Amino acid sequence: MEVIVQPTPAEAARIAAMLIARAIERKPALVLGLATGGTPLHLYDELVRMHREEGLDLSRVRTFNLDEYLGLPPDHPASYRRFMKEHFFDRTNIDPRRTFVPDGLTQDIPRHCREYEELIESVGGIDIQILGIGSDGHIGFNEPTSSLASRTRDKMLTAQTRRDNARFFASPDDVPNSCLTMGIGTILDSRQCLLLAFGSHKADAVAAAVEGPVTSMIPASALQFHADAKVLVDEPAATKLKLRAYYDYAYRHSPVLQ
Numbered sequence: 001m002e003v004i005v006q007p008t009p010a011e012a013a014r015i016a017a018m019l020i021a022r023a024i025e026r027k028p029a030l031v032l033g034l035a036t037g038g039t040p041l042h043l044y045d046e047l048v049r050m051h052r053e054e055g056l057d058l059s060r061v062r063t064f065n066l067d068e069y070l071g072l073p074p075d076h077p078a079s080y081r082r083f084m085k086e087h088f089f090d091r092t093n094i095d096p097r098r099t100f101v102p103d104g105l106t107q108d109i110p111r112h113c114r115e116y117e118e119l120i121e122s123v124g125g126i127d128i129q130i131l132g133i134g135s136d137g138h139i140g141f142n143e144p145t146s147s148l149a150s151r152t153r154d155k156m157l158t159a160q161t162r163r164d165n166a167r168f169f170a171s172p173d174d175v176p177n178s179c180l181t182m183g184i185g186t187i188l189d190s191r192q193c194l195l196l197a198f199g200s201h202k203a204d205a206v207a208a209a210v211e212g213p214v215t216s217m218i219p220a221s222a223l224q225f226h227a228d229a230k231v232l233v234d235e236p237a238a239t240k241l242k243l244r245a246y247y248d249y250a251y252r253h254s255p256v257l258q
C-alpha cells in the first residue's frame with residue numbers, strides 16, 4: 001500500500017481528484033467505484049470544480065456505488081442514491097443512466113446482488129474504487145468478520161456503524177439495521193483503490209489496516225492484498241502510523257505523484 005499524508009482533507013482529496021481526472025483523460029469511459037459519507041465530500045467538490053473550471057468531461061464515465069441502506073427509497077434524504085445526486089451527479093455532466101447504486105428496495109436480494117456484480121463485470125470491471133473507512137475498519141459496509149472473499153450481498157450493520165451514521169438521520173432509531181454492499185472480493189477486483197481517511201477518530205483503523213495483520217476483524221486490511229491501493233490521509237488520521245517517515249520519503253520521491 002502507498003500511504004500519502006497531507007496537511008488537510010482538501011489537499012488529500014485534490015491528489016485523489018487529480019489521479020481520477022488523469023485516468024478519465026486516458027480513458028473517457030472510466031468505471032468509477034464510489035463511496036458516500038463525510039469522507040469523499042472534498043473529493044466530489046474538487047471533481048465538480050475540475051468539471052466546471054477545467055472542462056473535465058464526465059459524460060462517458062460509469063459509476064457504481066459501494067452500498068445502500070436496505071429499506072430506504074432512492075429519494076429518502078439519507079439514501080446513498082440521493083447523497084450521490086446532491087453531492088456529485090447533479091453537479092456534473094455525468095449521464096444518470098450510467099450511474100448505479102444498489103437498490104435498497106429490491107424484493108429479491110440475492111438476484112439483485114448477482115445482477116449488480118454482473119453489471120460491473122459487463123462493463124469491464126471497476127477502474128478506480130474510492131473508499132472511506134469506518135472507525136471499526138469497515139470498507140463499503142463490510143463490517144468486521146466479513147469474508148475477505150465476499151461479493152455484493154446484504155449485511156447487518158454493527159451498533160458502532162449505526163451510531164456513527166446517525167448524524168445523517170432525523171433520529172438514531174431511523175438508521176436501518178442492514179444494507180446492501182459490494183463485498184471485499186468485489187472491491188479487491190478493482191484495478192486501483194483510493195482509500196481516504198480524515199480525522200483522529202480514524203487513526204486506529206488506518207494504522208490497523210495499513211500496518212496490522214490481514215484480518216477480517218479489520219476488513220480494510222484486505223487491501224494489503226491489492227496490487228495498487230493508495231491510502232490518502234490527513235495528519236490527525238496518520239498519528240498512529242509507525243512508518244510515517246518512510247511514507248513521506250516515498251511520496252516526495254514518487255515520479256507519479258510529484
Ligand code: F6R
Binds near residue numbers: 040067135
Ligand atoms: C459508504 C461507505 C463506508 C464509509 C465509512 C466512513 O459508502 O462505503 O465505508 O466510507 O463508513 O464513513 P464517513 O466518511 O462518513 O466517516
